[in-house]
Amino acid sequence: MSLYFAYVMVGLAIAMPVGAITVEMTKQGLKNGFIHGWAVGLGGMTIDITLIILLSTGLASILALPIIQIPMWLIGAVFLLYLGYDSIKNADKDITLSGERVTKSFFSSYKNGLLVAISPGNLVFWVNVFGVVLAKNYANDESHFFIVALGILSGILLHDIGLLSIISITRKALNRNMIKWLTIVSGTLLIGFAGYFIYEFIQNVKLFL
Template sequence: MVLSYMEGFLLGLGAAVPLGPINILIMNESVKRYKNGVIIGLGAMSSDITYLFLIMFGLMIYVNQPEILNGLSLFGGVFLIYLAYTIYKNRDTKIDIPIQQVAKKSSMKLYLKGYILTSVNPYTVGFWFSVSGYIAGKELNPFITLFGMLSAILLWITLMPYLVHRSRHKISQRVSHWISLVSSIILFGFGIMMFINLFYN
């Protein structure tokens, strides 16, 4: 049981920690408001749970179809480019104003950003397929392993935004401008890569 939990925890970190579109979005929002980063992370985690349920009920096979994956790539590419534009447009938002004056964003919109961005990433589908095969191959307890994975993801989406937000006072407005600029370029790059993979395949 302990082994299943630990393996699941490490798999969860492997899914949550790498620098991808969702982590860039979480960090960009956490600089302004801790809650925003956590809500986006919860949206992403909910997407992971959705794929887990699809696997448990044997429905994932319907998602892993060329037409579905191509549709996810197309929508995902457009969505990433939209997010890149939004971050670029707001690159000069001040970060040194009191938290009470930070413009509040709709929690539902933030949640949906995290959920949609994770859901439309074909790599998410591939990851969960790989995980299900790994769990079955090692004869781990699936429920304990999945609990370990979700524990790791939840830890990451609460701790990482906290650390980013707590260190925001060390970030100058100029540095914030460049962070947003680089973030938008990276997200734009991810979006273009999705289009390239779509047409290449």
């Protein structure tokens, strides 16, 4: 159990820094409430679980190849540009104030989480950084691998629930115009992440060539 709780803390630490997933979760949580923000988080965790399965079967080494990672930076940038542009363009749409009925579909928010999570920033971290931790535990004891993986996923889940609980309380004090401008800020941040991905794509192309 001590191993599990230790990696719950690691999962929390992983989820704490503000990234594209956190920005999208916050945006959906503000516009449509807890469930839609959590749908984004579940989309992200779907990719995380898929990567854990890949790591356990040894297929992650393919994702670590530069020829695979380089186009992923560009693809991730395109996804984030799309989400950022869509956030700004539709900032005043699909806003549901506290107490109102939500019209946006759960799957639409979940899909956004998937799109953000397959960005290379997330994939590179899991494969190149966290993959070492998982691979070591898998080599030592297969049961340890799954305890570590479960601990980290639990930590990420705790972060998501905590963040969205705060957002759910905060949005009760916000009006439609305030949520609109916060959505525009979120869209701008997503475009900023896209710019960073394009920079990484150019740098990796230079190194590869």
